[in-house]
Amino acid sequence: MALKRHLIDQLHKWKSKPNRKPLILRGARQVGKTTLVNEFAKTYKHRLYLNLEKKADSQYFDQTDDVNTIIESLLISNNIVSNDISETLLFIDEIQEQPKAIQLLRYFFEDIPELHVIAAGSLLEFALKDVKSFPVGRVEFLYLYPFNFIEYLEAIEHQTGLNELKNIPVKPVAHSTLLSLFNNYTIIGGMPEVVNQFIKNQSVADLSSIYGSIWSSYISDSEKYASNNTEKNVIKHIMSTAAYTIDERIKFQNFGNSNYRSREVGEAMRNLHQAKVIQLIYPTTATEVPIVPDLKKSPRLQFLDTGILNHILSISAEMLVMEDLSHSYKGAIIPHIVTQELISIQVNTFELPNFWVREKKQASSEVDLVYAMEGKVIPIEIKSGSTGSLKSLHQFIERTNHPYAVRIYAGEFSIQETRTPSGVPYLLMNLPYYLGSLIPQYISYFIKNHQLS
Numbered sequence: 001m002a003l004k005r006h007l008i009d010q011l012h013k014w015k016s017k018p019n020r021k022p023l024i025l026r027g028a029r030q031v032g033k034t035t036l037v038n039e040f041a042k043t044y045k046h047r048l049y050l051n052l053e054k055k056a057d058s059q060y061f062d063q064t065d066d067v068n069t070i071i072e073s074l075l076i077s078n079n080i081v082s083n084d085i086s087e088t089l090l091f092i093d094e095i096q097e098q099p100k101a102i103q104l105l106r107y108f109f110e111d112i113p114e115l116h117v118i119a120a121g122s123l124l125e126f127a128l129k130d131v132k133s134f135p136v137g138r139v140e141f142l143y144l145y146p147f148n149f150i151e152y153l154e155a156i157e158h159q160t161g162l163n164e165l166k167n168i169p170v171k172p173v174a175h176s177t178l179l180s181l182f183n184n185y186t187i188i189g190g191m192p193e194v195v196n197q198f199i200k201n202q203s204v205a206d207l208s209s210i211y212g213s214i215w216s217s218y219i220s221d222s223e224k225y226a227s228n229n230t231e232k233n234v235i236k237h238i239m240s241t242a243a244y245t246i247d248e249r250i251k252f253q254n255f256g257n258s259n260y261r262s263r264e265v266g267e268a269m270r271n272l273h274q275a276k277v278i279q280l281i282y283p284t285t286a287t288e289v290p291i292v293p294d295l296k297k298s299p300r301l302q303f304l305d306t307g308i309l310n311h312i313l314s315i316s317a318e319m320l321v322m323e324d325l326s327h328s329y330k331g332a333i334i335p336h337i338v339t340q341e342l343i344s345i346q347v348n349t350f351e352l353p354n355f356w357v358r359e360k361k362q363a364s365s366e367v368d369l370v371y372a373m374e375g376k377v378i379p380i381e382i383k384s385g386s387t388g389s390l391k392s393l394h395q396f397i398e399r400t401n402h403p404y405a406v407r408i409y410a411g412e413f414s415i416q417e418t419r420t421p422s423g424v425p426y427l428l429m430n431l432p433y434y435l436g437s438l439i440p441q442y443i444s445y446f447i448k449n450h451q452l453s
Contacts, residue, residue: 024120026121029218033122037091091120146304183319222239238256283366334433367379373447381406
């Protein structure tokens with residue numbers, strides 16, 4: 001069973017473009033790129049499929065630089081007449097294995113524009129180093145991530161939950177059901193193979209071997225990220241220790257109680273970041289647009305998938321019996337999954353969110369996330385309950401040019417007018433955890449429908 005991905009809507013839009021360019025679908029290994037394109041290919045009369053990990057398929061690009069010759073050969077071998085080329089999808093999978101194929105994408109656009117071309121691959125950033133002339137302006141990109149919460153609800157066919165999420169704002173009557181469903185999603189995560197297995201067996205215990213297999217494959221891939229043995233060892237060390245620093249700001253020097261230098265760890269971290277396995281979330285000091293990350297300040301780490309993170313930390317079992325997951329692993333899991341939700345909707349560009357810092361010797365502040373909309377930088381705090389200090393959020397509000405702030409917590413949706421301790425009035429929108437992938441829609445609703453009285 002092919003589970004629906006929201007990105008398929010973007011593929012249909014791409015298909016109908018009059019000036020359509022070859023599309024490169026990017027994302028980490030095993031997030032479902034091949035499955036998505038194969039499902040989309042059913043909308044075509046013909047599909048040409050090349051897997052460049054296979055020598056028989058890769059040899060098409062070894063033998064010639066002429067894309068017309070390549071396509072003519074493929075049409076003949078697949079018994080497709082040339083008149084049907086506009087109804088044909090060429091899917092080049094694992095394109096990172098053949099840098100020359102990436103280079104030739106521009107000629108598919110220039111010489112055979114009627115042919116629909118999609119390429120997919122992991123570790124593309126590393127392959128691009130060997131591309132002599134990248135087809136800038138001749139290709140476009142889409143990014144695929146693990147399932148987000150709405151995709152998860154579609155996968156388990158929870159139609160009432162999906163219907164309720166269409167209401168902005170969400171109705172209080174749906175809160176307990178949606179929160180319970182979100183807790184389950186937070187535990188298992190969004191890797192397609194994991195979600196598929198959970199649908200079949202409804203058992204978290206059956207998922208451990210899948211998590212282990214996925215994470216082991218990422219560790220094995222680390223050899224492809226490394227340019228020497230030292231870098232390989234640093235990457236392996238990071239992958240074995242990074243989970244224990246989640247929701248903390250990290251230092252590269254001596255990371256994970258090692259003797260590795262800042263330069264060595266930094267380079268390895270950037271490689272893992274490019275592979276989208278472990279990502280670096282950087283802070284900003286901006287309270288007004290544009291949000292500019294400060295790459296000199298200490299970042300936080302974000303794993304590709306919270307389910308994998310839970311497996312590495314061995315906390316999935318204890319999470320099953322927790323009523324409020326905000327207490328799981330020192331409060332780190334809910335901020336991680338909310339950040340994952342926000343990342344999942346950035347399909348047109350690889351942009352990671354930022355958090356806000358104000359670093360003073362005796363009064364430092366940190367807001368979990370910031371989001372730019374309608375010329376405003378909106379602060380987002382992720383809290384465990386309806387109470388709790390909003391000290392950092394207040395510091396932000398007192399420095400920005402608008403009165404809007406968001407708290408994400410376990411309670412029901414609400415909007416309240418309140419004040420900072422120094423008396424600055426502002427509006428606080430309280431969002432339940434399960435609305436993470438709908439943050440843009442809710443902020444838009446918030447700004448358009450609420451003003452200070």
